[in-house]
Amino acid sequence: MPAPTKTGYADVLIGLQYGDEGKARVVDLLAADYDIVARFNGGVNAGHTIATANGEVRLRQVPSGVLHAHVALYIGSGCVVSLEQLAKEIGMLASLGIDLSGRFSISDRCPVVQPVHIAQDHLHGREIGTTGNGIGPCYADLAARVRDGGRCAFQLRDLASDPAGVIAQMHGAAPWSDHAERSASAKRMHAAWEVVRGFVRDNPLWLTNRVERGARVLFEGAQSVMLDVLHGQQPWVTSSHTLPSYAYVGGDLPCKYHRKTVGVAKAIVSRVGDGPLPGEFGGKRSELYCAGAAREGLTRDEEAAGIDVRALLAGDDEFDLGVALRISSNEYGTGTGRPRRIGRLDLAQLRVTVKQAGVDEIYLNKCDSLAAFSFSRGGTIPLIVGAGGEGDTGCLRLPAFDAVAIPQGADAPVPPELLAFLAMVEDAIGVPLRGAGLGPRRDQMLMMKQPDKD
Numbered sequence: 102m103p104a105p106t107k108t109g110y111a112d113v114l115i116g117l118q119y120g121d122e123g124k125a126r127v128v129d130l131l132a133a134d135y136d137i138v139a140r141f142n143g144g145v146n147a148g149h150t151i152a153t154a155n156g157e158v159r160l161r162q163v164p165s166g167v168l169h170a171h172v173a174l175y176i177g178s179g180c181v182v183s184l185e186q187l188a189k190e191i192g193m194l195a196s197l198g199i200d201l202s203g204r205f206s207i208s209d210r211c212p213v214v215q216p217v218h219i220a221q222d223h224l225h226g227r228e229i230g231t232t233g234n235g236i237g238p239c240y241a242d243l244a245a246r247v248r249d250g251g252r253c254a255f256q257l258r259d260l261a262s263d264p265a266g267v268i269a270q271m272h273g274a275a276p277w278s279d280h281a282e283r284s285a286s287a288k289r290m291h292a293a294w295e296v297v298r299g300f301v302r303d304n305p306l307w308l309t310n311r312v313e314r315g316a317r318v319l320f321e322g323a324q325s326v327m328l329d330v331l332h333g334q335q336p337w338v339t340s341s342h343t344l345p346s347y348a349y350v351g352g353d354l355p356c357k358y359h360r361k362t363v364g365v366a367k368a369i370v371s372r373v374g375d376g377p378l379p380g381e382f383g384g385k386r387s388e389l390y391c392a393g394a395a396r397e398g399l400t401r402d403e404e405a406a407g408i409d410v411r412a413l414l415a416g417d418d419e420f421d422l423g424v425a426l427r428i429s430s431n432e433y434g435t436g437t438g439r440p441r442r443i444g445r446l447d448l449a450q451l452r453v454t455v456k457q458a459g460v461d462e463i464y465l466n467k468c469d470s471l472a473a474f475s476f477s478r479g480g481t482i483p484l485i486v487g488a489g490g491e492g493d494t495g496c497l498r499l500p501a502f503d504a505v506a507i508p509q510g511a512d513a514p515v516p517p518e519l520l521a522f523l524a525m526v527e528d529a530i531g532v533p534l535r536g537a538g539l540g541p542r543r544d545q546m547l548m549m550k551q552p553d554k555d
C-alpha cells in the first residue's frame with residue numbers, strides 16, 4: 102500500500118498599510134520554504150521590487166517567488182491580467198536568464214484588462230489618483246457582465262477559445278482616435294497573447310490538487326488592507342479585496358488549507374494617490390504637493406536636486422521633514438515613479454488592522470530609514486500610539502539611532518535604541534515581530550529570536 106501523503110497548507114502574506122510595505126522582499130525571503138507562490142488579487146497596478154546582488158528585479162504580475170528556481174508560480178483567478186505588460190515581464194525575466202516555462206501557471210478565469218478600461222481609468226481615475234492601469238474598470242465590468250447588449254468582461258478562457266473574435270470585440274469598445282491606432286493595439290494584443298497563452302491553465306483544481314498532494318503555498322497579497330475595496334476608505338481604495346480571506350477566493354484554494362497570516366508593515370508609512378493618511382508629515386500641504394508632483398511626473402532626481410536633506414531634517418517644518426524622508430528613504434512608486442506621501446508610523450492603526458485581518462506575525466521593513474530622525478530636532482522617532490500617548494496626545498517619541506550603528510551582518514550588535522523601538526512595536530500590536538528590515542537585500546533582514554525555536 103502506498104504511504105499516505107501529507108497534505109500541504111497555505112500561508113497568506115499581506116500589506117498592512119497603504120501598499121509599498123516591501124512585501125516582495127519578504128516573499129523572496131520566505132519563498133525558499135514553500136513550493137508555490139501565488140497571487141490572488143490586483144494586477145499590473147502592483148509594483149514589487151526585489152533587490153539582488155545583480156541589481157533590482159521589478160515585478161508587476163509575476164509572483165515574487167520567481168528568484169527561487171524550485172518554486173512554482175501561480176496567478177489566481179482573482180487577479181486581472183494586462184496581456185502586453187505580462188508578455189513584457191516574461192521577456193524581461195527571460196533576459197535575466199529566468200525561464201518560466203514549466204513553473205508558471207495562470208488561471209484561465211482571470212479577467213482581461215481591455216483598452217477601454219485603461220481609457221476609462223485615465224478619464225475618471227485621476228480624481229482619486231489611481232495607477233491608471235485600467236484595474237478598477239476591469240473589475241467593474243466583471244461585475245457588470247453586459248453593457249449595450251453585449252458582454253463587457255472577458256476572461257482568459259474566452260480568449261483561449263476565440264482569440265481573434267474576442268480581441269476584435271475588445272477593440273470595438275475603446276474610444277480610438279483612428280483606425281490605425283486601433284489595429285496597432287489589436288496586433289500588440291495578439292502578439293502578447295501568443296507569449297502568455299502557453300501559461301494559461303483551464304483547470305480550476307490546479308492549486309487544490311497540488312496542495313492535496315503536499316504542496317506548501319505562500320499567497321502574496323497585492324496593495325494592502327487599508328486599500329481594500331470594501332473595508333478601506335471609499336473612494337480612495339483599489340478595486341479588489343486585499344484581506345487575507347480573499348486569498349481563498351481569488352487564489353483558487355479551499356480555505357480549509359489556511360495555516361497562518363503574515364503581515365508586512367513599514368517603519369515610515371507612505372501612501373501614493375489621494376485619501377487619508379493620518380500622521381502625514383506636512384498634512385494637507387504634503388498631500389496637495391505630492392498630487393501635483395505626480396501629475397507633472399516629478400522624479401526623485403528632480404526633487405532631490407539642490408536639496409540639503411540634513412538641513413531639512415534639522416528644521417522645524419514638518420512638510421520639509423516629509424520631503425527629506427522621501428528622498429533619504431527613496432519613497433517613489435515602483436510602477437509609476439510617483440513621489441509617495443510620508444507619515445509617521447501609526448501603531449494604533451496597525452493594532453486594529455492586525456486584529457481585523459487576523460495577522461499572526463509581522464515583518465517591519467525600512468527600520469534603517471528611522472536613522473534619519475537622529476538629525477531631527479530632539480533626535481527622536483515620532484510614533485502614533487493612540488490612547489495613552491505622552492500627555493494624552495496619542496503620540497510618543499523614542500530616541501533615534503545613528504545610521505552608522507545599523508548592524509551589518511547577522512552577528513553585529515543591534516543598537517539599544519533600535520531594540521527598544523522594536524520591542525515597543527511588538528508590544529503595541531500584540532503579535533510577534535519576526536523580522537526588521539535594515540536594508541532591501543535578503544541579508545539585511547534582522548531576524549528576531551523566536552522563543553519556541555531558539
Ligand code: IMP
Nearest residue numbers: 120121146147148231232338339373374
Ligand atoms: P488602482 O489600484 O490603480 O485603481 O489605484 C487605486 C488606489 O490604490 C490609488 O491610490 C493607488 O495609488 C493605490 N495603489 C494601487 N496599487 C498600489 C500598489 O501596489 N502600491 C501602493 N498603492 C497602490
